Amino acid sequence: MLNPFFYIRAILLALSQIWVNKTRSCLTALGIIIGVASVVSVITALTGLKTKVLKEFETFGASKMFIFPDRPDDAPRNKYPWEVVRLKVPELERIAIACPSIKRVTPTTQFGATIRHGDDARDGINITGIWPAWHEIENRQVIIGRPFIQIDESDARQVCIVNQDAIAELHLNTDPTGATILINQREFLIVGVVENQSTGLFGMNTSQSEVFIPFSTARKFQDPDDFFFIIAQATSPDAAEEAKAEISFNLRKMRALQSDEPDTFAIRTVEQVIRTFNAIAVVITMVAGGIVGISLLVGGIGIMNIMLVSVTERTREIGLRKAVGATPAAILVQFLLEAITLSSLGGLIGVAFGELFAFGVSAIPSFDLKVSVPFWAIAVSFAFCAMVGITFGMFPAIKAARLDPIDALRHE
């Protein structure tokens, strides 16, 4: 319709208008800048977080699953009391031997205890009861000494494995094997040392003393009704679904559940955990999207306002352009391009702030989060800005296009 020279001139003119009215343009674009900066920041943070979470779960392995008691939704409490729902040791043993798709299995139970070594005493240290397979499943190997062996478990021997933080906290030797500590007044022989847990999300869980004891030993400290859960590892990630079916079959059989009765336990795979995370991410994105939508709306109204001012200020110019042959469409396009240029420049600055945020987050060492602004976030931001420009620039542009050239040329 119009020659390319027209578009180049219109954009150059828009840029010069923005440059001449710097303060006004900056204030107008502020809403857009804030909106885009926040959407870019939120997307960046979520993407970075997701990458990190996925990586962390990958180290767990996709073949890992958690089994824990779960009272069916809407079920009456008296029908499924805790004594029925909780996992029992025979169920654990059944899973360990009767499920061919499961390679390794370990129960996990935790309680806090007072630990004494020499003159040092520490309250509330986390004691975890495990089976020997735990090290393989959690990928935390024994670095000094030995892991638990079958006889530790079957005889419920009072042996323990400590992590590196516990060595420091209890002032043990660098190689503490052979030393003894008191856990709730009982003497335990340290047989091995396990690595500290790898850095968790946002650098949390970094320094925590951990003491591991055989599961059977732990049960002696606990009430028989106390909670424990099971971590199972399938023979391969592909076998995870099969393993779930086998566990479900065996547990239902042992619990004598009728076919119309729901499960009284739950089996969660890592994939499900990731799915949950993704669901949360979607909610966060939607909330952020709402905030961004409101700020873009406010920004768009600002642009509409300033474009109306611009149309009034340049009424004579519009009259002249019409006199030398500009069609209403040409005037419309010119003012629309100006609105789009303004909002897109706001978007550009917003993206720059988002990049700055990503850079800042990456620079904080304890977060250990390497984030960068994904390309699609930039594309989406610009698309939104252009849309805001078109939507809110349309009314002033139509107003300009409809001006009567005679009145416009007479305008003071």
Place this chain on the structure above:
Amino acid sequence: MITSQPENSHPTPEPVARTAGPLLSMRGIRKVYKMGVEHVHALRGIDLNIFRNEYVAIMGSSGSGKSTLMNIIGCLDSPSTGQYFLSDRNTARMSGVELAAVRNKLIGFVFQSFELLPRLSAIANVELPLLYARGNWRQRRKLAKAALERVGLGHRLTHRPNQLSGGQKQRVAIARAILNNPAILLADEPTGNLDTATTREIMVLFQQLHAAGQTIIMITHEDSVAAYASRVIRLSDGQIAYDSANDGYNPLSRGLPLPGAPSITVMPETPGAPPSTGEKREEHA
């Protein structure tokens, strides 16, 4: 400083074929404005023929309807009744887009207050009509430069309007008006904001353009300015009160010849004829 264009290098001022008929023909043009409940009759039946290469001054006091007539000639406004043919085309049948194209190609406007865009250089201001034309935008610099050279501003291409004198601003505006070789150069009080000396300069420029074949219609209320034209029309109460050839008119007689300027003696089609109405004119044609 003023360069005149030799006739042979100046293209035909209007893109339509030369015909014996008038370039501009008005029949019973009336214009009524509604001011609240009152009806204001700005034009009360104008019959007018203007031929190619005429230099017409339209005069009249304030409220005589001369601005309304100019707006209708320039296709900025349309008459309430009556017919207006421009280059044998009935403007009443044209769409808004077609009228914009007519303004772009056939009409060159010159305004009292110049109407230059302050942030554009002289050459960019002159290029403006090409923004809204199909094609030939690739030669825009060349065309704009040629137009500025024709008005004697070849050395002021990149100056902004605020760096130019009033006379120079009006020259830029004239360059913009003649860029597309319009059929009609339509000037609305072109010297209204200029002093006597500058007025003379601009009038000399108009005469040069006229001598080179340009049809000029000029609105003015100053007799001294109207004296430069070859034909004078006086409006009174929305009607033509007087329409006659300017007896004192002598091409390039005022302020010219400049030393070394080529002697151009292009005359109106019917020299010496004093037609008062279009009808008389048609008999001649």
